[in-house]
């Protein structure tokens with residue numbers, strides 16, 4: 001668990017971060033979201049002491065980080081930086097081995113862990129292990145950075161725009177691989193992004209920042225349907241319909257969907273989003289889909305108009 005209290009950072013007369021507090025529970029992914037210059041990176045770097053806080057406190061699993069040597073602290077925190085930070089004169093395998101070596105792991109353990117991770121990230125060691133960063137594409141470099149941050153199996157992972165340098169298609173693909181990595185399930189993660197879709201896809205909780213402060217913290221539904229103020233409301237305005245349809249799941253509108261007496265060919269599960277339902281209807285060019293309730297096996301029918309009506313109704317009652 002990470003607890004930050006009344007954290008501030010001044011760079012001369014600029015207040016980059018102004019008196020923010022947050023808690024990230026064990027196993028939770030918290031996203032720092034906001035426009036350029038709002039203080040996201042500064043906040044993240046105060047946690048591994050790449051930037052020293054001006055005031056406030058931070059503890060990780062009950063331990064005050066200011067009482068620890070910064071270099072030692074950093075070995076226990078996975079970090080994916082904005083510009084990948086790979087050593088250009090080290091191969092992929094050597095780059096990944098840096099922290100495990102500092103931690104005193106033996107060679108066999110390092111090799112086994114590196115092989116497994118690279119394999120999961122679709123960079124088989126036989127093909128990529130001896131390559132240098134310059135010989136890799138942007139997406140491949142980013143995967144090596146992720147492998148390097150994961151190998152020491154630290155319980156805490158900090159990620160600063162980890163997919164920022166990638167084109168939108170590669171970005172979505174790498175993100176999907178990343179979300180499904182078993183290594184991530186138990187980690188406490190803080191992710192910095194300015195990409196709203198990424199924030200909603202990856203965050204259990206999102207802190208929306210502006211001018212060094214946290215304006216609102218909550219899940220996607222809180223931010224979309226219960227905005228704290230006009231800033232929050234307008235932040236999501238451009239993509240509102242898509243975001244709302246993604247944030248709402250069929251289980252949220254279950255009671256409003258017609259019961260089925262037939263079984264359409266195309267089936268979704270009730271924990272899938274309304275957007276996925278709309279997509280399936282249009283991709284398959286069908287009038288109706290079945291939605292299966294994961295809890296009791298019951299099936300209901302989704303059509304374009306029944307989903308839309310339920311969506312409008314539920315929106316007004318959230």
Ligand SMILES: Nc1ncnc2c1ncn2[C@@H]1O[C@H](COP(=O)(O)OP(=O)(O)OP(=O)(O)O)[C@@H](O)[C@H]1O
Pocket residue numbers: 011014015016034035036037038039040041042043194
């Ligand atoms: N080393 C520094 N010296 C002086 N000012 C700085 C320094 N680092 C950051 N700042 C300022 O602090 C503020 C917050 O910067 P920060 O990098 O945390 O923002 P950010 O939200 O991460 O932005 P981005 O999304 O563009 O990376 C900005 O006004 C920035 O110019």
